[in-house]
Amino acid sequence: MSDNWPGLFEPKLRVSQIKGILEWVKKHLGQPAYKRLILTHHKNLNFGHYLVDDRHKRGVENFRGEWIEFGSEQFPDWDSVVIYLREKAVA
Template sequence: MVDFAHRIEGLDQVVADKYRGRMDEAPGIFALMKSMPGAIAAFTELSELFDTYLLSTAPWRNPSGWQHKLEWVHEHLGVEEDSPAYKRLILTHHKDLNRGDFLVDDRPNNGAERFEGEWIHFGSPEFPDWDAVLIYLRNKA
């Protein structure tokens, strides 16, 4: 849901050089990321059609990343009980241990490729953007 590449482009060069190849370990990297086009609207719509959760991996060597991912959810999806993401954030390094029918994820790591339901490979030719994901999942609701 976040535009990680956009945030990396805006990093100070000293930080970019220090964390090259492991940008997710840069302190504060997750705090101010933009959402991907259509991501918030898609999650909101899907939360009306399905029992949705945000399943994300936070870097092991970047403790602030765990906090900042929650803060990002608060900022972009709200903190109130009527938010579609209220208490629905799961941070894990083992996505395959979670149960569900669908997992929308851009990387085949941290268990996404072994998820028991259907892995929707975001960014793939079949699911290049959130519009494609919505079209597919609307038919599954």
């Protein structure tokens, strides 16, 4: 994972939820992503290639990279998102 910084956008996270999110990121995306995770609900303030989110709110329209709409027909679950991002990484 070269210079990617994963971000999570949820203003009402509880400590128990954050722990679960951190564990998921570490397990599925590895140590580099775990150490670079950004927690915010201001999506437009983050810079990157991809934004994975289920709602077109709070700055999605101003995000400069590609919005991956979680829960959509193309990305119904995390497996589909991970497959897509892995394909992009090797392309």
